[in-house]
Amino acid sequence: MNEVTDALAPIEDGQRAENCFLFGPSGAGKTTVARAAVRELRREVLDVPYAYVNCWRDYTRNAVLERLSRDLVGAAVPRSASTSTLLDRVHRDFNGPGVVILDEVDQLRETELLYDLHEFRGLSWIGIANDEVDLLADLDERVRSRVSVGYRVRFDRYGEDTIAEILERRAREGLGPNAASDEVFETIARLADGDARMGITTLRAAARKASSEGLSNIPRRLVEDSISEAEQEIARKTYSKLNDHQRVVVDVLQEEGPLIQRELHERYSERHDDPVSLRYFRDAHLAKLEHYELVETESRAGKKLYSLSEPASIGRVAQP
DNA sequence: ACTCCACGGGAACGTTTGGGCC
């Protein structure tokens, strides 16, 4: 948090901030930190223009620029505005300094965008990704030397004690001072295995159970059940975000177990009334399912087996 | 050597939509 704040500090003097790059496993709080740092900055310097872009959803240069045009300079633009139009608009109307959060920046297909950002006077960015990727690798040599990443911040999974602390504070604020014992928080933290979201969801499930039993605090014995309920809840939520193609894939894997890519595509094609080609299937659907950690792959003997990840199958079974 | 498979680059096509232009 301090490093990101440092990176943004020049904005308080009206200067362009340093670009920075946050990486680490999911559930480690990268997005939360980025947003909090920007929120803090906006408390110091009122109305610093900023934008949040999820590059998984908006992965083209055009889509990102459209978002910037809307959120950075408040100019609503028609959907199919050309890239050059958008570029011109932001150039004309944006008065730096300002900052944009590029979440899941490794999903960006057109990395020239980073150069576009550099060209906007006073604009800097915070990039977020799972792995430490070389964002600038694709850029032209001359361009690369000008676009710099001043800060690289590595995030690790939360430790058990940190999660226990988070849970304790949440419980105190949300449920009251004696909602559960330290032992309960510690147990949940251990079972959540470094994933804060899992821990919090479990706490919520446990509180729900306790309250439906008429209890005013959470007993230790409810924890195990709450973990699996939390897994289901998360898997269900993820499943509901999928489109019909991806749901068919999950259903197929649920019923027919591990399959190689080509077989998986064949089964899917049989069940979906408007299946896409194998080539597109790979990029648009399989990649997404892997990204959401709904499907796992295992390479063995030159083949690659696709199967449902454990929580996903639990959640799927629980589907109405 | 041959075959099967995963992977990904890239050209091309079809549809949609806004922006002129008459």
Next chain:
DNA sequence: GGCCCAAACGTTCCCGTGGAGT
């Protein structure tokens, strides 16, 4: 209002590479 063009985007088709089994 009608017509046409350009741009973006989802999608398909084709192809080369490279790993691994037989």
